[in-house]
Amino acid sequence: xxxxxxxxxxxxxxxxxxxxxxxxxxxxxxxxxxxxxxxxxxxxxxxxxxxxxxxxxxxxxxxxxxxxxxxxxxxxxxxxxxxxxxxxxxxxxxxxxxxxxxxxxxxxxxxxxxxxxxxxxxxxxxxxxxx
Numbered sequence: 001x002x003x004x005x006x007x008x009x010x011x012x013x014x015x016x017x018x019x020x021x022x023x024x025x026x027x028x029x030x031x032x033x034x035x036x037x038x039x040x041x042x043x044x045x046x047x048x049x050x051x052x053x054x055x056x057x058x059x060x061x062x063x064x065x066x067x068x069x070x071x072x073x074x075x076x077x078x079x080x081x082x083x084x085x086x087x088x089x090x091x092x093x094x095x096x097x098x099x100x101x102x103x104x105x106x107x108x109x110x111x112x113x114x115x116x117x118x119x120x121x122x123x124x125x126x127x128x129x130x131x
Contacts, residue, residue, distance in 0.1 A: 069105035
């Protein structure tokens with residue numbers, strides 16, 4: 001999947017189709033995060049974070065608030081995974097900030113499913129920070 005998304009980025013360029021490019025970056029991030037969770041190192045998780053950050057360059061809060069929130073929540077998941085692997089609270093703190101920001105948009109959209117899902121993520125991260 002990673003290779004397919006990287007190939008798609010050659011067709012779906014930021015200049016030509018910026019929101020499609022951002023969607024592909026988000027999907028690339030998800031694939032990298034899944035692989036990174038299975039591996040012992042953090043290289044793929046770091047790539048996932050970079051892909052999500054790239055997606056957020058076009059999926060801005062002002063332009064597409066709900067898509068911004070989804071990508072921001074994905075970024076939180078990647079940071080949480082980095083924190084888990086590295087036992088580094090700084091990544092959990094970053095994850096917490098991202099998920100709380102996403103929750104603001106989910107609440108504004110009255111998106112109950114997403115609110116519940118992000119709240120569970122927030123609670124899980126808070127529990128890790130309290131240990």
